[in-house]
Amino acid sequence: MWSGFQAADQWSSAELDQINSLWIENLPESPPADPTNLVADRKEARTLGHQLFFDQRLSSNGKVSCATCHDPSLAFTDGLKTSRAIGISARNAPSLIGVSYSPWLYWDGRKDSQWSQALSPLEDQAEHGGNRMFYAKLILNDPDYRGSYKAVFGKTPEINDSERFPDIYGPFETPENKALWSGMAKSDQFTINEVFANLGKALAAYQRMLKPGASRFDDYVKSLNSNQKNTSSNVLTSQEKLGLKLFIGKADCTNCHNGPLLANNAFHNTGLLSSPGKLPDLGRKRGIDIVRQDPFNCLNAFSDDNGACMELLYASSTKELVGSFRTPSLRNLKLTAPYGHAGQQQSLAEVLNHYNEAPDAMIGHNEAKPLKLWPWELWQLEAFLETLHATPKIEGKWLVPPKNNS
């Protein structure tokens, strides 16, 4: 009776190519090297980063850690439309799993490395709400941290002279704090910036380990590849296979959601609505301007290799980027709702309906064209997307606070 449905297991060779291109086994074991971070893959840096990631002392109220908004049990998201920490953030907290494979960080790509990205939330007044001086003093005056820091970065500068290194409280960008900072000698500013950048580098070393594990979809691909006759496999249901067929076929999903992370990490305008009380978000158009001026970008003094900046050097800043945001990975969607750069969409069904209609964008133009799919096709796609769920490919101890954290 369901003969039409069983046909889904008979893939053409082009379709098999497509399916294999999404397979987790085709994700390189290590994320692309980051020459701008010399400690990116060092064990001691990972351990230090792990400790920093879960440490709530890294905030102005002592209650916010990275894990507050990037909760390991929710694939490193927080389940909120936009995050809540010291205040309310402007954007949705993205998953950190597999992020180290992207040349650009944040929804708007305003950071060009994972270590540089890790610095921003620490000084954002809605997030950790602190400043680089506060963090540098915290780390270098804590005996444990001081030891780990020295083990990773070799030297521990002396920053306790409060004439040269004034205590600064609260966010970096307040007028009073900016004044305190600009009263410092350039070389002392450099010392603090370097410690701050190094904290980002340790945090990045930890986050580089967060890679997706094999999902049911990946098991299905494995079964297809090990089965020469290409006969039916029960790893996915008929409904899910039909969803896969649409995903790599007429739903055009792989235009942007491609590769083993199901993300091209490029920027696209998909016509999402603005958040209440806010003007439409310029997205990458603004992000590219910010990253070019960032003192912690690839071309600046704290990058360990100014010659590895192809992406930054050649990035375009055309008006075409208005309202565009980085394609997110589709792995672990079950845990990462709500969706969209400001959590505009609560459910996968809402996301799929949006692509099915592809309404005009408020600013710029929506690159997506209406899919004109039938309702049951949307259900099939949704069923397929849910097969991409898996636990991260990492030892469990890295997903909880380290034992020595107080």
Next chain:
Amino acid sequence: MQCSFAHLASLLRISLFSMVLAPVTAFPHGGVVLEEDICLIKVGFYQAHFTVFQPESRQHEQFCEDLPDTGESIFVLEYLHDGLESLEVDFRIIENTTGNGSFANKEDVDRLDDIAAVTVFYQPPLKNPDVFAVMHEFDQEGEFIGVVTARDDNTSKTYTAVFPFETGFTGGDAQDIAVFTIIMTIFLGWLSFLGFKRYRSRATLLPVLSVMSIVIAMQSLPALAQPGATNNLRGSNENYVIDVTPSLAPIGINQIHSWLLTIHPSEGSTEKNLRISINGGMPLHDHGMQTTPKVAEKNSQNQYQVDGMKFHMRGYWEVAIRIDTDSTTDEIVIGFNL
């Protein structure tokens, strides 16, 4: 008006789903048809397109005359004429106290004694912003006038456009939807009556589902690009042949790489000073590359290295290589599938 189309389309879809018919052509959605573009405003010689959104209450629906609701409204001005980019443009919303209602014009606005007194929103001049978008929250229904002014500093000329509008206006489209919804409810009710009372008892739902599965099975397979065809690319016109050797072979998506262009001028050409520039995009998606490739100096073999090539999507790409000499301009387009 757009919204009613969207609702019509989705309701039609649901009803057709119940009847198991072939897909219908969807109604055009979104953008206002140019022929009847009532959202067009003229600022002097310049044209701009005006769209207002009320995302909280009306989601993606677009307005340009009357706004159905009060509350948060976002005005987006899109320049249709490059000339506007060199001008300073400001935007003002005033209460319509002219007495001429929706016929108020520029002269009526000029006659106002104190424009500041009736101004409810003012966006100071912006020169070529990335996006001209402003937000105003209307706290009550009423008649207003939008005033767009463009100033040319060089000539001290000022161009003004005015457009009267109402907020809290409920036009025909909401009623259309209501009537349509009632009809569809009755129709769907009748269908479900048939489906669940009569068909269930006779077990004739099965043939219906079988037809459904056949319809699904008959839907054509997608056309997929053949991989591996981009190890070498070639483009030509009557004056040049260009061979491309990518540093990635075949070209992969999302990977930044270089191209080596070998340019063969046609026989007899003595031009030595070729200036090369390169650009690319996806014509079917209406967008360009997300990098700006740069052409390095040529080497002895008429070869030019282009750095910063990156293709961020699957599908059909075109790369245009422009060759300028002191007297000629050629553009050679190379198309390929990724």
